[in-house]
Amino acid sequence: MNFAKVTFWLAGAWGVAVLVPLYFALEMIGRRDPPPVTHPEFYFAFLGVALVWQFAFFVIGTDPIRFRPMLPAIAEKFVHVGTMTALYLAGRMNAAQLSANLPDAVLGVLFVIALVKTGAGKAP
Numbered sequence: 001m002n003f004a005k006v007t008f009w010l011a012g013a014w015g016v017a018v019l020v021p022l023y024f025a026l027e028m029i030g031r032r033d034p035p036p037v038t039h040p041e042f043y044f045a046f047l048g049v050a051l052v053w054q055f056a057f058f059v060i061g062t063d064p065i066r067f068r069p070m071l072p073a074i075a076e077k078f079v080h081v082g083t084m085t086a087l088y089l090a091g092r093m094n095a096a097q098l099s100a101n102l103p104d105a106v107l108g109v110l111f112v113i114a115l116v117k118t119g120a121g122k123a124p
Contacts, residue, residue, distance in 0.1 A: 077108030
């Protein structure tokens with residue numbers, strides 16, 4: 001259970017550390033990787049939803065046995081990575097942009113390991 005706790009707490013902390021600065025980086029992103037964002041409502045909505053997920057990871061980390069149905073957390077990671085991979089394969093992203101999703105792929109695998117390690121039938 002410690003593996004699951006640490007994994008989910010680290011995932012939440014990593015996500016907060018990576019996402020919060022993006023609230024202040026909209027113009028910089030447009031300059032470094034044109035064109036500029038033309039629909040900030042989508043950009044900030046994505047950030048908001050992604051940030052809320054980090055708090056879900058903290059909640060799961062408080063009691064991984066109780067919150068063992070971790071499938072939504074696993075899906076959050078793999079759907080994101082799958083979407084970015086599809087964009088890359090369609091030529092809509094470059095390799096550097098795709099590589100920025102490697103931590104999410106690793107966390108998705110760690111979430112699966114946490115699910116297995118917490119074992120079925122241990123919940124109260």
